[in-house]
Amino acid sequence: MLDAAERISGAQIHQRSHGCAEVVIAAHANGARLERLAQAGSAKAILPRIHDPRPEVVFLNTSGGLTGGDTLRYALRLGDGLCATATTQTAERAYASTTGAAQANVDLKVGRGGWLDWLPQETILFQSSNLKRRIVIDLAEDAGCLFLETVILGRHAMGETITSARLDDRREIRRAGRPIWIDPLRLDPDSLGRTTSPALLGPGRAFATLVLVAPGAADALGPLRATLTVPGVEAAATAFEGRLVLRVLARDGLPLRRQIARAVACLRPGPLPRVWQYQD
Template identity: 55%
Template sequence: MFDTGATAIRMQRSQGAAHVVMGPRGLIDLAQRGSAKAMLPRMTAGLPEIVFLNTSGGLASGDRLSFAVDLRAGTRALATTQTAERAYRATGAPARATVALNVGAGGWLDWLPQETILYDDARLERDTAVDLAPGAGCLLLEMLVLGRLAMGERPTRLHLRDRRVVRREGRVIHHDALALDDDALARLSGPALTGGAPALATLAMIADDAPDRLAAARAVLDEPGVTAAASAPPGRLIIRLLAADGWPLRRQINRLLRVLRPDPLPRIWQV
């Protein structure tokens, strides 16, 4: 007799970690394993670039992904991702992603990852931690797209916990968290959430002189199809953006980056 009883299928899980250490003269150390890779393309202009890649093609239930950058004193660099990250439908535990960024004294890091696309019923928990030494600063970007918009997908089920914490000498100076679940998605059109916009982003500059750039940022917040606002609490410039599609959101972010930083946009980006 054949056994027709249900058999639990153990799904293969993706795990990856990539860690880059850089000094003023370039790469000091590179460690990578599993699905996480880091590339350092040769640059002729602008900041040295670190490009992270998740070779698994996306994040599914139970996956683990870790990116880390350590900049020594006086080092300036840009870190980004090769393509948009995708969080797929999950049937079990959430995928977990961590980003650890350390910037030494007098250093600067632009953390400009490409967007994260959240499929219907995705489950993702992500923590981004930034540690700044005295005199260091950073520019942090986070872009989220809810659903495969080109296919008309709008998620009705979702579990997202996305947190960004910046510390200077161990003291928290910036904390930004977003939580979305099924109930929140049902109320997404409300003014307290996104007004129905499925593409959203936050751009945060952390530096003593960041508030001085407020006027320049507000002057370019006029991309059609994008709603945006900027504020400048002490030592920070915070810009939040909403759009009906990822492309106008990206165009608006590109314009902001051009006025906020002197360097070229990430070479890997499609602009």
């Protein structure tokens, strides 16, 4: 039922979801140990049993998606000398909003000599969605990471064409507190409508960025480029000063996923995250 204030004003107050999940993994004499697991609201984190000494952290949003006024935060802290994989249980969905932006923040910290693979599943933007997101990986001086972000505009199989959506996405990797890679991305109805511009997305409706930060990252450039053979995908990779960056663009999410799976397998030893809903 509407309360008295709503009846008087005629305004309807929508329920919003708020979630925060934080995981701290510390070094122990017998290997990695879960030191802290805090969950609130719609955000959850699980650590499934896997056949790998590196722990795997799976974040999930039980609300099923994000819309205006929702807030979501994922945080992970890795102790010194630890290696881990962090991913999401499924694709994150940004739904239509009439009340401003949904807010999402991802805060990841890696201790000395550590390594993190941040390999979330894709973010799907629906018509009239509005998402503001900040992703920060804070590396210790000698730590490294593999970073992935994938965005898909609508559901291709449903014939959706996204002409009005907003995404304000800032991805940042720091080393000892100093930014070493900053990648801001902003989409709005104007940029989505300029499909003929090669400087924008053109006809592409699925795109991804993969970044490797490690000493000698350039050594992987040749093998990575050799994997860029999936039909229906445009991709380019470059390397500089301990960083390797891959950009991938496709008209549909399926070929993009296949290409990303091949690229990640090239840069990362061992199997892909078990929760990924696609394998090459």
